[in-house]
Amino acid sequence: MKSICVLHLLSSKQVQLYRQVREDETAQIIRKIQEANGSVVNMTDLLVTLTNNLIARVASGKAYGFQHTVHRIAKATTRFSVGNYFPSFTWMDRLSGLLREADEIFKESDDLFEGVIEEHVNKKDFGIKGHDLVDILLEIQKDKSTGFELERYMIKAIILNMYGAGTDTTSTSLVWAIGELLRNPRVMKELQQEALFRPERFLNSPMDYIGSHFEYLPFGAGRRGCPGIKFAATINELVLANLAYKFEFALEGEHSLDMSETDGMTAHKKYPILVKATLYE
Numbered sequence: 001m002k003s004i005c006v007l008h009l010l011s012s013k014q015v016q017l018y019r020q021v022r023e024d025e026t027a028q029i030i031r032k033i034q035e036a037n038g039s040v041v042n043m044t045d046l047l048v049t050l051t052n053n054l055i056a057r058v059a060s061g062k063a064y065g066f067q068h069t070v071h072r073i074a075k076a077t078t079r080f081s082v083g084n085y086f087p088s089f090t091w092m093d094r095l096s097g098l099l100r101e102a103d104e105i106f107k108e109s110d111d112l113f114e115g116v117i118e119e120h121v122n123k124k125d126f127g128i129k130g131h132d133l134v135d136i137l138l139e140i141q142k143d144k145s146t147g148f149e150l151e152r153y154m155i156k157a158i159i160l161n162m163y164g165a166g167t168d169t170t171s172t173s174l175v176w177a178i179g180e181l182l183r184n185p186r187v188m189k190e191l192q193q194e195a196l197f198r199p200e201r202f203l204n205s206p207m208d209y210i211g212s213h214f215e216y217l218p219f220g221a222g223r224r225g226c227p228g229i230k231f232a233a234t235i236n237e238l239v240l241a242n243l244a245y246k247f248e249f250a251l252e253g254e255h256s257l258d259m260s261e262t263d264g265m266t267a268h269k270k271y272p273i274l275v276k277a278t279l280y281e
Helices: 002-010 012-017 019-035 043-060 067-077 087-096 098-121 133-143 152-183 185-193 229-246
Strands: 247-251 274-279
Touching: 002 012, 002 133, 002 152, 002 229, 012 229, 019 043, 019 229, 043 067, 043 133, 043 152, 043 229, 067 098, 067 152, 087 098, 098 133, 098 152, 133 152, 152 185, 152 229, 185 229, 229 247
Parallel strands: none
Antiparallel strands: 247 274
């Protein structure tokens, strides 16, 4: 399954093919900031929406409403389950409402992804154009080219994994990057004057971020390394460069410089980034 996703979605060739989608979604966030006309903008929400829409379009052809469901799943998986550690006390998870919530989330996500698959099976009826990951998975299921039976529930799981793993990590890294840039005006100024953000500690070093040097492993390394390195790095570069070149940002709110983290599967920034933006000159 990993090789299928890498080959048809995350390879360098595929990343380049999705250039128009990246540019469209980046243009959308730029337009929304401009339309704010100097009023306070929640950058965290904008960046989350951008990555959600982008990855949904790339993986399934259009911006489906995955965001709420995936957020519920991520939140539920971080809850403590007594039954996982002491099976005889599973009744406590039922009493706390955890099992009921899990059932509700399963039905919600199953119905959502069933709808996505049905739309792709009947593309003409729904007016869906293009050829995306869901189409590829359905073709593999039909011709049985993998050597094993690709069940419908497997396709749903792959869609969820690609969307969940890609949106949360990418949007979170963008939020932290923007937050750090706003806290360090000198670095922001350098970024505005250069084509690419390059952390100073690595300026004169052969060190890279693809897992070859253990001093810096944003994407992990080895067999467990993130297969979406090229995909994520390209998005991050495009979004950060456009935001830095087009706007001057002023932090707003009492928690503007607070870089506290929240608990969860991904280290989210505790407080959203609120800014007022003016065109960069």
